[in-house]
Amino acid sequence: MILLFAVVVMILFALGFLDALWWLAAAVLIFGYLYFGLGGAGRRHRGGDSEYGQYRDDRDHEERFDRRYRRQRRGRWMRQDRRDRQQHG
Numbered sequence: 001m002i003l004l005f006a007v008v009v010m011i012l013f014a015l016g017f018l019d020a021l022w023w024l025a026a027a028v029l030i031f032g033y034l035y036f037g038l039g040g041a042g043r044r045h046r047g048g049d050s051e052y053g054q055y056r057d058d059r060d061h062e063e064r065f066d067r068r069y070r071r072q073r074r075g076r077w078m079r080q081d082r083r084d085r086q087q088h089g
Contacts, residue, residue, distance in 0.1 A: 005029075008029065009026050009029060009030060012026035013026050014023050
């Protein structure tokens with residue numbers, strides 16, 4: 001992916017000698033990659049670029065979701081279990 005990005009930027013830079021608008025396009029592409037692609041402000045997880053950091057953030061998010069909706073689901077599961085016992089037992 002980084003190789004494709006580098007090739008595209010080099011092509012846009014070379015086209016910039018024909019029209020300066022291509023240099024602007026290359027600059028926007030580089031800015032977007034640095035801002036959103038390398039852990040800049042566009043990234044939400046605090047673990048950096050490591051896979052473990054992403055895993056930890058996903059796990060924490062899932063735990064918060066479970067704590068928030070546990071009561072609602074617990075009641076539904078208990079009703080379903082009760083229905084299953086009545087039908088099969």
